[in-house]
């Protein structure tokens with residue numbers, strides 16, 4: 001009896017091992033497939049030359065619009081895509097609220113925008129999006145001070161090389177890329193809803209195509225911390241969050257977009273090898289910002305349904321073919337409930 005028990009334990013272990021290695025093999029093969037399919041897609045669609053090809057179909061007059069009297073909040077507006085977006089909208093006369101974490105960098109970018117566009121309606125607000133409580137406090141203060149906000153552009157994003165937590169004990173890139181965006185957006189919804197033609201645009205990434213939505217490890221505190229994959233998961237969560245918010249807030253036009261591969265400090269710092277090898281093929285920040293600007297200002301953008309994912313001014317699929325990254329409505333609801341619960345915990349009093 002004892003012997004047979006011992007054998008059965010070994011048999012179970014062997015079966016588990018076989019099961020585990022089969023799972024690992026399937027998951028490694030799937031990752032390899034997703035990463036290869038994504039890279040091939042990137043080489044044909046995300047580069048500067050792909051932008052130049054796509055832009056041949058752009059309707060020029062879509063961006064020939066006057067934005068005076070409309071206000072735009074842009075997070076991470078001091079650098080890269082966010083700065084180029086702020087510049088393009090300021091050129092069209094829009095009031096710009098730059099939400100940045102570094103005062104010196106923000107003031108320098110503001111001075112450049114004012115100088116280049118002649119538009120003085122450019123305001124700096126200092127906020128670190130990874131500081132969860134402060135995000136809610138900032139949004140409440142903004143609502144008290146301003147009567148309108150027409151467009152919110154959630155652009156700030158970060159990739160961390162190692163796991164770090166904020167004062168609230170939350171993993172910092174999750175706090176910045178997911179929870180901060182959720183709190184800022186949800187808190188500003190009443191103000192957006194009072195304003196004409198309200199829109200919310202989130203700058204996600206095509207990198208999310210390699211990730212299936214996961215809700216079981218939001219704080220990335222289990223397993224090895226791979227900053228790039230954690231970031232890609234957050235970008236997937238942004239897509240799901242946008243789809244879900246669009247369903248519940250039908251007065252606002254939501255969209256989420258991929259800017260392509262763009263030469264910015266984020267890429268140079270977080271992915272130095274990729275940056276070095278792709279440097280000549282990367283888009284300029286202006287090219288990377290084009291779709292965000294189009295979504296923020298054009299009439300054409302709001303003729304499309306709310307909640308969609310864009311690349312080069314076109315609605316595109318949120319999944320690679322055969323990549324098994326689709327999630328169920330239950331999983332999507334679960335993400336929203338978990339984020340909503342976290343947001344409630346850190347609500348300003």
Ligand SMILES: NC(=O)c1ccc[n+]([C@@H]2O[C@H](COP(=O)([O-])OP(=O)(O)OC[C@H]3O[C@@H](n4cnc5c(N)ncnc54)[C@H](OP(=O)(O)O)[C@@H]3O)[C@@H](O)[C@H]2O)c1
Pocket residue numbers: 075076077078079080081082099100101102105127128129130131155156157158176203204205206207258259260261262263264265266267
């Ligand atoms: N570049 C690409 O190829 C690419 C591709 C796909 C998606 N994206 C997305 O595009 C967006 C803009 O990135 P980028 O490429 O333009 O890089 P970037 O030039 O480095 O700009 C990132 C901006 O986000 C700000 N930021 C980061 N963490 C923040 C925080 N906790 N609080 C407030 N602001 C914060 C940065 O502030 P500091 O200047 O103070 O650091 C900076 O202003 C990001 O969401 C990124 O994920 C970029």
